[in-house]
Amino acid sequence: MPDGGGTADEAEVALRRRLAAALDPKGPGRPVLLLIEGAAGTGKSRLVARLTAAPTGSARRTVPGDPPAAAGPELLVAEDVHRAPADDLARLRALLAAPPARLACVLSYRPEELAVPGLVLGPDTDLPAALTVVRHVVGPLDVAEVHRMAVAALGADRCPPGLAAVLHRVSGGVAQTVADLLDRPDLPDLLPPGPAAAGQPLAAALDRIGPPPRLEMLLRRRTAAVPEEHRPIVFAAAVLDEPATSRDLAAVAGLSGPRSTDALSAALRAAALEERGDGRYGFGSPLAAAAGRRTATGPDREVLHRRAARLLVRRQPVPWERVAGHRRACGDERGWLHAVERAARQFEDSGEQQRAVGLLESALATGPVPEQARSRLARLLARSAVMGLRSDETLKVLRHIVADPGLPPAVHGEIRLDLGLLLCNQMGDVMEGRDELARAVDELAGRPVPLARAMSALAMPYGPDASFAENVAWIERAVTVAEESGDPVVQAAVAANRVSVLLNGGDPAAWPLIERLPRDSDLIGCRQQTSRGLCNAADAAVWLGHYDSSRALLAEGVELAARSGAAYAEQTGRGCALVVDWATGRWSGLAERCRAFVDESGDMPYLASDARMVLGLLALARGEWADTLDHLTGPDAAGLDTGPVPISATASGALVRLALAHDDVAGAATEAAAAWQRLRAKGIWAWAAELAPWAVEATLRAGNSSTAGAMTEEFAVGLDGRDAPSADAALEWTRAVLAEHTGETARAAAHYERSAAAYRGLPRPYHAALTSAGAARCTLAADADSGPALAALADCATAFDTLGATWDAARTRADLRHHRPSTERRPPGRPRYGDVLSPREEEVAELAAAGMSNREIAATLHLSPRTVEQHVARALQKTGVHSRQQLGRVLGTATQ
Template identity: 55%
Template sequence: MDTSSDEAADRWLQRALSAPPARRSGPGGPALLLVEGAAGTGKTRLASRLVATAVNQSVHSVTVSFSSYGVTVCRPQAAAAPPATGGARARRAAAPASSAATDPRAAQADDPRASDPHAADERALDERATDERPAGPQPAGPQPAHPRTTAPPATDARAAGLSAALAPLLERGERGERFLLVAEDAHRADGAALDLLRRLVDRPPDGLTAVVTYRPEELPEPGLALGRGAHFPACLTVLRLRLAPLDAGQVRALVADGLGESRCPSDLITRIVERSGGVPQVVADVVGLLSESGDGRERFSVRDLDAAGVPPRLAELALGRTAALRERIRPVAWAAAVLDEPVESEELSAVAGLTVEEGRDALVDALRAGVLREDGEGRYGFFVPMAAAAVYGQVPGPVRREMHRRAAAALGRRHPVPWVPLARHRRHGGQVKAWLRAVEHAALQCAAEGDHQAAIDLLERTLSRPTVPLAARARLAPLLAHSAVLGLRSDQTVTVLRQILDEQSLPAAVRGQIRLDLGLLLCNQAVAGMQGWLELQQAVEELQERPLMAARAMAALAMPLLSTVPLERNMYWLERAEKAGADSGNEEAATAVAANRAGTLMYIGDPGAWQVLEQLPRETEDPACRQHVARGLCNAADGALWLGQLGPARELLAEGVELATRSGASYVEQGARGTLLLLDWAEGNWSELPARARAFVAEADTMPGQGVDGRTVLGLMALSRGEWQQATAWLAGEGTRETNGSAVPHVATASGALIRMALVRDDVESAVAEASMAWDRIRDKGVWVWAAELAPWAVDATLRAGRRDTAHGMVLEYEVGLEGRQAPASSAALNWCRALLAEADGDQREAAELYRRAAIRYAGLPRPYATVLATEGAARCRLAAGTDTAAAVAELSSCVEQLTELGAVWDAARIRAELRSHQPSEEQRPRGRPSYGDQLSPREQEVADLAATGLTNREIAATLHLSPRTVEQHVSRARRKLESQSRQSLARTRSPRPE
C-alpha cells in the first residue's frame, strides 16, 4: 500500500480534529479532503482507516457510499473505543463498518482487502467493536444491531434519505461538536446528491470534517469532484490527495507477501509492475491468480504470469468501459488492445483505420470514458496495461487481423524499427515470410543489446512451429543456440536444437555451428558434461569448413571442469585449440582460446595461469571478445576458489562480472553469483547465505548446472547445523552428485560431507564405500587440487576401517598429485591427512603439530570453519598426549564460541561434549544435582537443539558421547517441560542463529 498517502491523510485528519471547531480556516475549522484515485488504488481502504481514527478519538461519523446509496452512521461508545494511541491494530479493530459492509461489490472495486482471506474477519471485528445506528428517522422500540441501508429508486427519495441521515450530525456540527462525513465514490452520485454535497461545503457547519473519494476517470465533469457550481468558502480548508500507483519496491513487497519471497524472481516482479500499472487491487488479484495456479510450485516465472490471464475484476471493468463507448469510437480501444503498448495518437488512429480528425475525436472520448490514458510522454494506452488482453479477446477476428497488418505497417516506419513487436504483428496478420524476416532481425537486435533471454523466447516460439520452412530454420537455429549459451536456458531449448540437428538436410557446417552451442549448453547449464563433450567432438568434425568455430569447440573440449575424461585429453585439445586459434588470425578465436587456457590452467593449479590472465585483452571494444574475456576471468575466479586463493578469486570475479554486465553475458553473470556463494561459505560470511543460496537454486530450476553451487552451500551449512536430512537431500540430490563430470569439485565436496555424516553415525562401511568411489573419481580425472574438501574425510574413513596401508597410499598419492601446483587449500588438507595418519599411529604430539600447521594455513586463506575444525584436532591430540591440558581445553572452548557465532550448532555441541569429559571429577564438584525446575538443563537444551534439527537419538548419542537411552530420557523431559507435541517443535527454544 502507499504509506505516504496514508500518512498524509492521517496528518490531515489529526490537524482537523486537534482543535475545537471554530468558524475560521486553518486547524479547528471545517475541512474537506478530496481523495482522488483510479479504480483499485485503495480509496475505500483509506476511507475506512480515517473512520477508524475518528472513532478512536470519540468523533461521530457517517459514511455514504454512492455505489449503493448505503449509509452507515457510527456513534462511538466509551467502552468500545480504544485509546487513540492504541496503534494500528487497535485502530483497525475499532473501525466501523463502511459501505463495504453494506455492499460487498462496492468494497471490491477499490479495497485491496477484498481479495484478502482475512479481510472478512477484520470487517466482522469492525462491526462488533462499534455502536452503529441506521440512517434516517429512528422508529420507536429496540434498534437493530447493524446499520440499515436504503436505496430508494427515485432521485429525490435518495437525496431525502441522505438529508435525513445527515441531519443529526449537522445539528451536532452547528452546536460546535466535531463530526466526520465520508462520501465514497462521488463519481457515481446523481445530480441531487451532488447538489446536497455542494450545499454542505458551501455553508459548512463549524464541526464538519469531510472526505470525498472518487475516480477521476469516471467523473461526469472531468476534474470536478462535486460537479459544476461547487464553491469552497474561505473558512473551509481544502486538500486534494491523489493516490499514486505502487512503485516497484511496494509491488515486490505485496507479491512476496502473497507468494513467498523465494518464489518471485526479479523478472517476474518487473513484469507485474509493467502489466499492472502498480494498481494495488490488480496486483493483489494477480497474486491470487498465481497462487491458485501454482500450488506446490517452487518458483513462478513470467510465463506463469502470462498464462494466468487477466484478473476477472479487471477484465469486467475494461470490457464494461469499452462496451459503453459509442460504436464509431470503439475501434480506438480495439487498436490500443492490438498494439498493447503506449503509442502516439497518429499511430493509434492509423491502426484503428480512422482519419487523423476522426481518431482525435475518438481518442478524446475514450480518454473521458476511462478506457485509455495518457502517459508522461504523450502516448496513449489502456488505463491498466494488462486490461488490453481482455479487450483483445473480444475484437472480431477479421478486424483483428487487419489491425495487425496496419500495426505492422506503422511500426515498420519507425526509426529504429522495433523488430520484436513488428514480428508479432506480422505473424498475427498472416504475413509469414515477413514475420520470419522480422524474427531474425529481432533476435539479432536482442542479442546485440545483451537481452539473450528475449531472443531465446522469441526463437523458441518460432522454431517450435513445424510449419517454419527449412531455409528459415537453418538461419534461425544458430541464433537460438548462440543466445542459449550466453543467456539463461529455457526447458525447450535443448529439445528444439536436437530436433533441428536431426534434420539431415541441413548443411554440415550449419549443423556443426548449432552442435557447438548445444555442446556448450549441455556442459555449462544442463549438467550433462559427457553428452556435451560428445557433441563438441562431433562439432569439430562438422566445422572443418569453419576453422574459427572449430577452434572454439576445441577450446571448450580443453576445459577440465566440463567432463570426466582424463586431464591428458583436456590438454591435448588445448594444444590443438591454440594452434587453430593462432593459424586463424582471427581476434575472436584467439581471445576465446586464451580465455579457456586461463581457466584451464587455473582449475588445475598451474602457476602459469596468472601470466595468461594478464595477457587477456580486457580493453577490447569487440563485444564478442569482451564476452570471452569475462568468461575467462570468471572461470579463473572459480578455479582460484577451489585452489583456496580466495582473495584473488574475489578480485577476478568482480572484474569478470563487470565485463559480463557490459557485454550482456547473462550466463556468465549467473555463474559468478554461484562462485560468490561458495566464496562466502569458505570465508564464513554465513549470516544471509542460506536465503541467498535458496533463491539462487530456485532461479536455476531449469539449469541444474547453475544451481549446483547453491545446493552445495546449502548442504554444507545444513551439515554444520546438524540438519542431516536436509544436508543429504542437498548434497546427494539431482545436479550435485552427477557422475558425468560436469562438476567434479562439487561432487568431491559432497562426497566429503557424506563421508563425515556416515562416520558420525558409525556407519564405517558406507563411509569407506563413498570414499573409495570419490577417490577413484579424482584419480581418473587427475586433478588432485579438487580433493581439498574430500581428502581428510576419505583418509579418516579408511583409517577407521583399519586400512592403514591404504590410507598411507592415499596420502602419498595426494602429495604426488599436488607437486608443482599452487593450491593452498590442498596444502592445508594434506597436513590434515598426515595428522590423521600420525594420530592413528599413536603419535599424538606429531599429530597435534600437523593439525596446527593445517589450521595456520586455513587461517591465512581465510577459511574460519576449516580453521576451527583443524584446531579442534590439534587440541584433541594434545589432550590425548596429556601435555598442556589447560591450554588445549581453552582452545576447545574458543572453538565452541567461534562455531556458535558462525551458526554451526552441531559442531559446537560436539566439542562441548568433548570438553565435558575434561570437567572436574565428581570429588571436585559440589555435592548434589542442580535443580532447574521447569527450565531446561544445559544438557537437555543441547539435546533439544539437536533433536529439533532432525537427528535421531542414536545420532545425537554419537555426537554427544551419550547412550541412546540417556538421549531418549533428555528428549522426553524437554518435551514435557516445553509441553511440546513433537521433536521438531523443540526448535522454538533454540537460541537465535544466523540464517
Template identity: 50%
Template sequence: MDTWSDEAAGRWLERVLTGPSADEAALLLVEGPAGTGKTRLATRLADGAAARSVRSVIVSFSSSGATVVCRPRPTTADRSAGSAPRQPPGPADLPGALAPLLERGERFLLVAEDVHRADLPALELLRGLLDRPPDRLAAVVTYRPEELREPGLALGRGAHFPASLAVLRLRLGPLDAQRVRELVEEGLGPSRCPSDLVTRVQERSGGVPQVVADLVRLLRESGDGRERFSVRDLEAAGVPPRLAELALGRTAALTERARHVAWAAAVLDEPVEADELSAVAGPDGGEGTQGLVEAVRAGVLREDAEGRYGFFVPLAATAVYGQVPGPVRREMHRRAATALGRRHPVPWVPLARHRRHGGQTKAWLRAVERAALQCAADGEHQAAIDILERALSRPTVPPDARARLAPLLAHSAVLGLRSDQTVTVLRQILDEQSLPAAVRGQIRLDLGLLLCNQAVAGMQGWLELQQAVEELEERPLMAARAMAALAMPLLSTVPLERNLYWLERAEKAGADSGDEEAGTAVAANRAGTLMYIGDPAAWQVLEQLPRETEDAACRQHVARGLCNAADGALWLGQLGPARGLLAEGVELAARSGAAYVEQGARGTSLLLDWAEGDWSELTGRARAFVAEADTMPGQGVDGRTVLGLMAISRGEWQQATAWLAGDGSRETDGSAVPHVAAASGALIRMALVRDDVETAVAEASMAWDRIRDKGVWVWAAELAPWAVDATLRAGRRDTAQGMIDEFEAGLDGRQAPASSAALNWCHALLAEADGDPRTAAERYRRAALEYAGMPRPYATVLATEGAARCQLASGTDAAAVVAELTSCVEQLTELGAVWDAARLRAELRAHQPSDEQRPRGRPSYGDRLSPREQEVADLAATGLTNREIAATLHLSPRTVEQHVSRARRKLESQSRQNLSRTRAQRPE
C-alpha cells in the same frame, strides 16, 4: 500532480478535528483511478475520527443506490473495545442522518465514497451542504476521475466552495517499484519472487495496488508448493477477474467507433501516438479523434506523460484483446505491422508479433531474425531466446529460415539463461540432414556449450563438441572455439591429458587464424584450465587477457575467463584473489550482456561466502539461487553444495543428504567434479558419525577413483581428509598411506593452499592412527595455520580441534587445550554450526572438574530447560535421531530419550522438530 501519503491524510484529519482550525469547515477531495486505495483511505479516516471521539456519517454510492452508515460518538466501552460501533446500513436518507448532527452544532465527519456514481439529487444535496457548510463540518469526498459525469468536476456543475471552506485535493497514484516489491514479497515470500517477476508485475499492473494484490493472489493460488515463481507463471495466471470485468464493462459501454479504438489499443498492447492508434483502428474507428476522445473520457484509455495512449491498466489490454473478433484482430495486426515499420528505429520484436498474428509468414520470419539480432546486440539474450524458440518450435518454418534462425538461438542460449525447450529445438534441427555441415557444426558448437555449462550434461556436451570440430572444418575460427571448450577440465570426466591435448590444438588453431575473437576465446579458456589445475602459469595468462577490448564478443570471452579463473582459485583455496577476479569478471559480463556468466559468478560468490565463514543469511540466498536455477542444474550445484555443507554443520542430516545426493547430481556424466568430491567428503563424514564405516569406505573408494580417473588432484581438497579417515577406521592402513602418497604426488608443482592444508590433515590422521599424537598434533596445527591464512574459519576450527584432541591424548597442558577448545565452541556458535558446537561441548565436559570438585546437589531449573536439555532439544529439532544425538554428546540413547521427553513437556511441544521453534517463542 501532488502526491500525498497516508500520513499526510492523517495529519489533515488531526488538524481539522482537534487542531487550531477545528471550528472551521474543511473538505478533502480524494481522487484516484479504480483500485488505488480510496476506500481504504476513507475507512482509515473514519476510524481516526472514532479514535478522537468524533461522530461520522459514511455514505457509499453504488450503481444500485446509496448506503448510509452512522457512527455515533463512541462510549468508553466502545473505545476499550478498539473501535466505534457501526450502525447497520440504512437507506439513502442522508438528510435524516445529518439533521441531528447539524442541529447539535458539534464537530462531525462526513465521508462520501464514490461520488462518481451518485445520482443528481445526491449531488445536489452535497453541493448544497458544502455551499453553506456548518462551521464544524469535516468532509471527505472520494471519486474516480475517469468516471465523473463532468470531467474534472467531482460534484458536477454548479458546485461552489465558499471562502470559509478549506479545500484540499489528494490524488492517489500508482505504487513505486519498491512498494510493489514489498507487496509481492509479502504475499508470496521473498525467496519466491525473482526480480524479473516483480518488474513484470509492476509493468502489467501499472502499479495499481488492487491489481497487484489480485495478481499476487492468482499466483499464490496457482502455485502451491512452488519454490519460486517466474514471469511465465505470471503470464499463465491471466487477468484478474476484477480487472477483466471492469475493462470489459467499460469497453462494452462505448460506441462502435470508440470500441474499435479500444480494440486497436489492445492489439498494439503498448502506449502509442494518437495517429498510430487511429491508423490501426482503421475506418471503423471514426474520423479524426472522436473515437479516441470517447475512449479516454470513458476511462478505457489514458494519456501518459509523453502524450501516448494506452489502457488504464496495461494488463486490461489482454482482457479486451480476447474479445476482439478474429477477422478484425487479424486485420488490425497487419495495420499495426505497417505502422511500426515506419518507425525509426524499427521495433523488430513487436513488429514480428504483429506480422505473425497478421498471417504474414515470410515477413514474420524476416522480422524474427532482425529482432533476435537486435536483442543480442543489446545484450538481451533471453529475449532473443524467447522469440527464436517460439519461431523454431513451429514445424511449418521452411528449412532455409531454420538454417538462419537456429544458429542465432544456439548462440544466445550459451550467453543467456537456459531453457529446456532450447535444447529440444536445437536437437530437432540437428536431426534435419538438409542443413549444410558447417551450419550444423555452428549449431552443435553452441549446443555442446549449452549442455556442458547450463544443463550439466558434460559428456553429452563433450561428444557434441568433438563432432562440431569435424563439421567445422570449413570454419576454422569456430573450430578453434570448440577445441578451446574441449580443453576445459571442469566440463567432463575425461582424463586431464585429453583436455590438455585439445588445449594445445586450440592454441595452434587460434594463432593460425589471426582472428581477435578466436584468440581471445582460446586465451580465456587457457586461463581457466590452468587455474583449475593449479598451474602457476595461470596468473601470467590472466594478465594478458584483453580487458580493455571494445569488441563485445571478446569482452564476453574475457568475462568468462575471469569468472572461470575465480572459480578455479576458490577450489585452490586462493580466496582473496578469487574475489578480485570475480569482481572483474562480473563487471565485464554485465557490460557485455553475458547473463550466464553473471549467474555463474553468483554461485561462486556463495561458495566463497561459505569458505570465508560469511554465513549470515547464506542459507536464504542459497535457497533462492537454487530455486532460480531450476532449469539450469549446472548453476544450481553451487547453491546445493553450500546448503548441504551448512546443513551438516547444524546437524540437519536429512536435509544435507537431500542437497548433496538426493537429486542425483553426483551421478551426472561428469560435470562439476570438485562439487561432487566435496559432496562425497561430506557424506563420508556423516556416515562416520553414524559409525557406518562400511558406507563411508564405499563412498570414499568411489570418490577417490573419480578423482584418479580425472587426474586433477587439487580437486581432492574437500574429499581427502574424510576419505583417508574412513579408510583408516576400516583398518586399511596401507591403503590410506597409498592414498596420501598419491594425493601428494598429484600436488607436485601445483599452487593449491587448500590441498596443502588437506594433505597435512591426512598426515595427521595417519600419525594419530599410528599412535603418535605429538606428530599428529603438529600436522593438525600446520593445517589450521594454512586454513586460517586463506581465511577459512570453519576448516580452521576443525583442524584445531584435531590438534587439541591429540595434545590431550599426549598429556600436554590440558588447561590451555581446554581454553582453546572453549574458544572453538564460541567460534562455531557464532557461525551457527549448532551440531559442531554441541559436539565440542561434549568433548569439553570430559575434561571438566570431577563430581567431587563440583558443588553438591543438582541445580533446580523448574520449568526452564537445563543446559543439557537445551542442547539435546536443539539437536533433536534438526532431525537427528536419539542414537545420533547420543553419539554426538557421548550419552546413552536412553539418557537422550529422557532429555527429549522432559524438553517436550516443559515446552509443551508435540513434535521434536518444533522444540527450538517453541523455545524461541517462549519468554526467557
C-alpha cells in the same frame, strides 16, 4: 486546494483529521468539502468507507436530498457524483453555497467522466470563501501495495518472485483490476513454478488470462460512446499498446486532417482514451489496451497491425520485436520471420540473450518454418541459449532440429555445439553434452570459429569423463585453431577456457592470462566471454585456496556478466560466492542464502550443485546427518560419478566422515576408494583437499595401512610444483592422520600444527579448528604438557560454537572433559540445577535437536546410550516440550 506529499497512509490520516476538525462540536466551525478524485477502479469507494466509518462526535450522516440538520455536526457523503442527476447536483450546489458551520461533505467522482472536465458540480458552481475545499487524488497502487494484495489473496507461498511487479505492470496499478485478476480461481495454476526470469513467464501467463470482464465491459461501454466514424483512433491506440502521439495514432487509424483531431477529441471525451503526458495518448494499462483490441473486429485489427508495422519500421532504432508481433497478427508470415531474426540479433548485440531465447523459441515452435529461415533462427537460438539460463523448450527445439538429416553438416555441427554446451551447463547432463561436443568437432572440420569453440568446451576440466591431460590437449588445439580463425570473440572464449584449465591444475602461469582477458572490448561477445572466464577463474581459485583473489574475480566477473547479459555466468559467480563464504567461515545466514539460490536455480543441477554441497557440509558440522545425506546424495544432488569432480570429491569427503561417525568403517573405506579412483582418473590433485584426510583415515581404520601410505604419497606427488595452498594444508593434515594411526603422536602433532597454521593463514577457521584439535589430541596422547593442549581444545570448542558447528563443538568439549586433570574436575556429588538445564543436558539436547540418535550422541560425547536417554528425558521435561524437533526451537539450535 489539493493535499499533497507523504505516503498514502499519511495522506489518509491527514484527511481524517480534516473531517474530524470540521465535525468537532467544540471546534471553530469551519465547513469542509472533500473531493475524492480517481479514475475507474482506483479504490475511491473503499477510501470513502474508511474515512467516514466512524465520524467524530455526534455527527449525523446524510446523503443528497436529506434536509440539513437544524444544528449539530453533519457528514454528507455522495459517491459517483459524475453520474448524479441534475436535481441532485443543484441541491449540492445550493447547500455548499451557504454551508452549515459544522458540515463535512465528501464527494467522490471519476474525473474522466465529468460532464464538464474539472467541474465536479457543473458549470454553475460557486463555492464561498468560508468553505475549505480539499481535493485528494486516488492514484494507482505501487508495487508494494500490489504485493500486499497478492499475499492477502493467495498467501505468501503462492506468490512467486516477480508476481507483484508483473501484476502492477499489466494492470497499471488499478486496484480493481488487480483484485479481479487475483479473484481468478485458475490464476495460481497459470503461473509458472519457481522464480520467473525477468517476469517474462508471468507476463505470458497473464496474457493468456486476458482482461477481467469488469475492465472489458468498461472499455466496451466507453468505446461505444465514441461515434462510429471516430472509433478507429481507439482501436489504433489499442493495437499500438503504448502512449502514442496524435500523428502516430492517426497514421495507424487511417485518419487524416481534421478527422483525426475530431476522433481523438471524441475518444478523450468518452474516456475511451486518456492523456499519458508529453503529448501522447493511450490506455492506462496493457490489459486495458488488450480489452480495446478485443472490441475491434478481426479484419479491422489486421489492417491496423499492418499499418502499425509500417509505422514502426520507420523508427530508429527499429523496435523489431514489436514489428514482429504486428506482422504476425496481420498474417504476414515472411515479414514476421524476418522481423523475429532482426529482433533476436538486436537482443544478442545488446546482451539481452534471455529475450532473444523467448522470441526464437516461440517462432520455431509455431508451425512449419521454411528450412533456410529455420536453420538461421536455430543457430541464433542456440547461441543465445548458452549465455542464458535453462530452457527446456530450447532444448526440445534444438534436439528436433539437430535430428533433421536435411540440414547441411556445418549447420548440424554449429547447432550441435551449442546443444552440447546447453546440456553440459544449464541442463547438467555432462556426459551426453560432451558426446554432442565430440560429434560437433567432426562436423565442424574446416570451420575454425565454431571448431575452436567446440574444442575449447571439451577442454573444460570439471567433468569426470576425460583426464586432465586430455583437457590440456584439447585447449592447446583450441588455441591454435582460434588464432587461425582471426575472430576476436572465439579467441576470447578460448582464452577464458585456457585460464580455467591452467588455474584448476594449479599452474601459476594462469594468473597473468587472467589480466589479458578483453574486459574493455567494444564487442559484447568478448565481454561476455571475459565475464565467464573471470567467474570460472574465481571458482578455480576457491578450490586452490586463494580466497581473496576469488572474491576479487567474482566482484569483477559478476558485475561484467550482469552488464553484458551473460546470465549463466552471473549465476555461476553467485554460486561460487557461497563456496567462498563456507570456506572462509562466513556461516551466518549462509544456509538461507544457499536455500534461496537452490530455489532460484534448482532446475539447473550444475548451478545448484555449489549451494547443495555447502548445505550438506553445514548440516554435517551441526550433526544433522539426515539432512547431510539428502543434500549430498538426494535426488536433486549432482551424481558423484557424473557431477563436477571437485564437488564430488568434497561430497565424498563428507560422506566418508559421516560413515566414520556412524562407526561404519567398511562403508567409509568403500566410499573413500571410489572417490580416490575418480580423482586419480581426473588427475587434478588440488581437488583432493576436502577428501584426502578423511579418505586416508577411513583406509587406515579399515586396516589398509600400506594403501593409506600410498594414497598419501600419491597426493604429495600430485601437488608437486602446483600452486594449491588449500591442498598443501590438507596434505599436512593427511600426514598427521597417517602418523597418528601408527602411534607417532609427536610427529602427528607437528603435522597437525603445520596444517592448522596453514589454514589460519588462508583463512579457513573451521579447518584450522579441526586440525588444532587434532594437534591437541595428539599432544595429550603423548603425555606432553597438557596445559596448552587443553587450552587449545577449549579455543577450538569456542571456534566451533562461533561458527555454529554444533556437533564439532560437542565432540571437542567431550574430549576436553575426558582429558581434564582430576584437579580441575568438579567436586564429588551432583550439582543442583533445578528446572534449568545442566551443561551436559544442554549439550545432549543440542545434538538431539540436530537429529542425532541416542547411540550417535553417546559415541560423540563418550557416554553410555542409557545416560544419553536420561539426559534427553530430563531436557524434554525441563523445557516442557514433547519432541526433539521442539527442543531445537526452544534451544535456538534448529536449522538455520
